Structures are given as C-alpha cells and as structure tokens.
Amino acid sequence: MAISFEKAFAGHDKMLEFRSARAAVLANNIANADTPNYKARDITFDSMFNNEKNKLYLSVDDKRHINGVSELGGDSGLLYRNPSQPSLDGNTVDMQREKAEYAKNSLQFDTSFMFLDRKISGMKKALSGN
Incomplete structure (x- = not known):
C-alpha cells in the first residue's frame, strides 16, 4: 500500500508554503515603509491556492506542441x-x-511546522516499528 503524503500531512505542508510567502510579502511592506506611493500588499490562503480563474490554459492543435498552464499577472x-x-x-x-x-504570521508558521514535524515523527515511528 502506497503512502499518500498529501493525506498524511493534512495540509500542513501547504500552510507552511503559504506562511513563507506571506512572510516575504509582509517583509516587503516593511522594507518599503518610506517609499512614496508604495501600496501595502497582503496575501490570503484562499487567494494563493484558489486562483484557478487567473490561469491561462495554452491551446494545443498539434500533438508535438507542449501542454502548459501560465499564470496571468504572476502575483x-x-x-x-x-x-x-x-x-x-x-x-x-x-x-x-x-x-x-x-x-x-511567524507564530502561526512555528505552529504549522510543529504539527508537520509531529506528523513526520509519527510516520517514522510507524515505519520503524517503535
């Protein structure tokens, strides 16, 4: 039976990815606090992972063409x-x-990391039989 990491991690891996991206956005805001006309940005979990409407699917009319998806705007x-x-x-x-x-965000990152670490430790124990 194969192990499904997506099910085993219960979304904590996606949450760490989101928390890292949000830390970068917030740090960028802090770095630009004195920049004239700078507009503060933020990111939400939903906007990061549910932006299917912003994807552009490339058309393929020949079997030799490469299938692909492109992000509109790229933000x-x-x-x-x-x-x-x-x-x-x-x-x-x-x-x-x-x-x-x-x-x-830093505290929430630490919490998600702790949950993910415990999930991985539990999987290691299950595999090793301890």
Missing part, C-alpha cells in the same frame, strides 16, 4: 491592503500593523 494572489490612515506621500504601509501581522 500569486497578492491583494492590496486597505489603509486605515494613508500618509501624505501616498504610502499605505502602517508599520505597527505590519510588525504585528509579521509576528502573528
């Missing part, structure tokens, strides 16, 4: 954040909010 579900109080230079980054979201 992987990035959304603009609604500012609570934009600055005069048009920048919408709120440093307190960004730092709080980054810290929250």
Whole structure:
C-alpha cells in the first residue's frame, strides 16, 4: 500500500508554503515603509491556492506542441491592503500593523511546522516499528 503524503500531512505542508510567502510579502511592506506611493500588499490562503480563474490554459492543435498552464499577472494572489490612515506621500504601509501581522504570521508558521514535524515523527515511528 502506497503512502499518500498529501493525506498524511493534512495540509500542513501547504500552510507552511503559504506562511513563507506571506512572510516575504509582509517583509516587503516593511522594507518599503518610506517609499512614496508604495501600496501595502497582503496575501490570503484562499487567494494563493484558489486562483484557478487567473490561469491561462495554452491551446494545443498539434500533438508535438507542449501542454502548459501560465499564470496571468504572476502575483500569486497578492491583494492590496486597505489603509486605515494613508500618509501624505501616498504610502499605505502602517508599520505597527505590519510588525504585528509579521509576528502573528511567524507564530502561526512555528505552529504549522510543529504539527508537520509531529506528523513526520509519527510516520517514522510507524515505519520503524517503535
């Protein structure tokens, strides 16, 4: 019987992927806090993994053509954040909010990593018979 890692990991691997991507987006917002007209971005789990409508399926009219899928826009579900109080230079980054979201995302990453680690440890024990 084959092991299905997708079922065994119960989505924790996808959550780690999402948390890593969100950390990069939030860090980019923090890095651009003083950039005029910079618009703060964020990403949600749904927008990252359920953006089927943004995919472009390439047509194939010959058996020698390569089948493929392309992303439109290529932003992987990035959304603009609604500012609570934009600055005069048009920048919408709120440093307190960004730092709080980054810290929250970091804790959630650690939690997902811990769950995934325990899943893998359980699989190792089951395979080794201990």
